[in-house]
Amino acid sequence: MKRTKATVCVLLVLTFLMSAFGTFSTLAQEDTEFSFGISNNVDTLDPNVTTYSSVGVIMTQVFDPLVLQNPLGTFYPGLATSWEINDDSTEYVFTLKEGVTFHDGTPFNAEAVKFTFDRIADPDTASQLAISLLGPYESSTVVDEYTLQVNFSSPYAPFLNSLSTPYLAPTSPTAVEELGDEYGLSMVVGTGPFKLESYTPDSEVVLTRNEDYTWGAEDVYGMTGPANFSTVRFVIIQEPATRLAALESGEVDFIDDVPELDVARLTEDPNITIEQIEQPGHGYSLMMNFEQAPTDELAVRQAIAMAIDKQSLIDVVFNGFGTPGCSALTKVMFGYDAATCDYLPYDPDQSMAILEEAGWVDTDGDGIRERDGEPLAIQHWYRADSPLNNSLATFLQADLAAVGIDMQLNGASQSGYFDAVRAGEHNTQGWWDTWTDPDGLRVLFHSSNADGGTNRNRYRSEEMDALLDEAAGISDPAARAEVYAEIQKLAADDAVMVYLNDPYLLYGYASNLEGITFLAGGNLPAFYAASFAAE
Template structure:
């Protein structure tokens, strides 16, 4: 039975996957699902049946801020933590919710009640039984805003959750809620064992080997910002059917994710066979892997909001739309993106990546670089004089604006992108733009103190309901907990509500189109810069079986991967 919300049949759309020919044989199933293009390289890839055993070392750029899925909000952490943590339901490539830890999913006719019948054969890695009582204990903890900050928005319409049988859980919502369903399928809602939930708050926030999930691996060691190691669970047998395709336990005995912040370090490590896979390949290094038959290179467009700048409209100078518009028009963003990424990343135009039914392709090319118009706007806004350094001034104050970004989240050459943007803005229109990468604590304190003018972010999500709530719903911090543009725009929030709680897919498409146009070319709240994507390269002579998460476009985990020699 399906509800008017139709949560188990609504389309999300395929993810775009571009692969070098070096990877076609090893990743054939992924390519056939998503489509791709190839180069001239032709590798020798592992053939035959997958091999059980062996170890894989995966170099990553991300410094994991936590090894607990409930407390880690990093997009790039999701496929890593997915190795140890399963979800109640699974979002497939057609946008349908499928069984996972829940063997059946039954919504009520009006979409306000969701009943899950759980599998009876699942255990946590610490030996505890997975059942309805364990799910309820997880929701007791997830409902604590001090524990899981990001969960509050997803749970805002949840009125009641209860175990109605040993393996039956019922969720009652105040109204049909697309956000709740999307969140339930994500790693941030993955259940952990009751023993884990009983740990101290500090231990829970940090995560690590004491956090037991139901996934195909367990966390054996975790070093903050450095390395996380997973060990296979031999008794695992409950992956989602679309991923497992008959597989039970993972093939690999051990998987190590090693943080190497510098792109050249990741490329060098893979080239010298010190690691087997490397993520976040820098533009300068792409040809290293596409031209060499030893390697495969994969590029997948990510679902969600692109890398964008969000103007803080609560303070000078961006309370004035003329300054926001001038900033947006004052640099040739397309040229900057092409220069920094050498054609390996696309310029973003819309606040949601051009994927699936909720994209707005009409926004492509909506913003034109217009130096003269931008300068006129700043003159009219009162920033009409310049100091000796060429920076505009007004009543003795310089036109200085700052993006304050947590260094843990600075990736994909975003610092270089902002430095290039700053140079162009200064030269073209006299704006002093500063990109400041700081530690997490400093970033949080400055956000709380409203000590910034711009917030930079990209946020993954198979449905716009998640990033749009988080980034634009300023009046309710439990929903817009990173809505640092401080818009407090009732018209915008009504549109967000209309889309989030709608029963009608066609109506949601129309509303999301309106939202995207409103926050860009009408209000200039957001300035999209670059389409987010997942890139990685691997040793094609040794590694096979890495598959994409159909809901996000990036790697699912290391569950299906295998190596040709132990």
């Protein structure tokens, strides 16, 4: 990690160039490395395929979206310079920026965007987050080289929001076709201010500056030319204490998921800045599998939901940071319904009464309920390589034991975990995700995502599907919010998930770091315009 300062001569030259030619880069330094100690691993580097929000953070630096959103609800041109939407939001026509190239030299144009959307929609791609963001996608029509019409089979009002994420960002058709199955494993190619230099699995992702970058979004970043940092290094550090030590020692410049126990102390440290943001999206939650006994039973799911002391969980596991979850939408999200806090409240006595009524009784006095000779046992799968998931699992196990449910813990490696939950072997699994529009509920509840996709509740409801599709087609905010209130009520009636904690995003970084842009309500820190302040 090198934090260099431009010489007076360089600053004078830059000042002259900026006054003569406009804003390119405020401090495009040579050999200036920035490093991010990131808390989660990656499954693939391909943003069009991943299920990891950590990949979204990394690829925000590598891929440009068609539109940018900052703050939430305010959209700016990205790779699209303008757009038109028909009255029922089934057709979007985009005029694209000219003179843009992918990192491999492939021209950016309407064909490249069509290729990206068609690839995401192709079941063989096995897209996770992006396929949900693409909504009821039908087709794309290339009007001319820099004009694209995107068609939907039903109204889809959230599409601009979807486009503002890295998950729908255009990818190089040439790279995908040449690399085949290796795309995303060894290389990805976007149009962004940084390009992939190397990836060492379970260790780091290294990006280098795209020296040809001249199409930055000045309205959002305040600059248009090459990035300030020459190298951005994402170091995968999953253990919280190790990650924090790397920041405090200067080994890295920025970390996410600052340990809550250390926030007060770090706030007093003049060398470190703490950024605390209420997280939009889906908070820490528990998915319950509708196709695996005994969580296929409504009474069991209701009892699980009412047995968990959320405030104590927040106090113990998160050191008091966050608020008890009530809905699949965190409280800062548009569409969140405060009435959800009255649904399935913490009530262990009622939890036990529900189980008794359903015939689950502890007949042998061992503390575990049985019915027809079968113990009330559930299989909880979690990532054993995550300290947070380990802590959550042991807390949940204790709370459920108190009402007579035996939660059996299955900690697994990253690949083993995903193999199990995508195959539906679990009764319960954790969920956490960042999102910026309530249409993200289709990720959790829509039946189209129930077969190995993101709806690992394996929840299928024609009524829910219809409500989600209806809400996505409404442009009037008040009317749309009413439908999302119905969706949240139905999810509670069916006891689809348990919402544990609406958390804070906690970032820590060197106090001389400036120019970070927190996109997606804080979920996606962008380092294109970032630099180290001159001392």
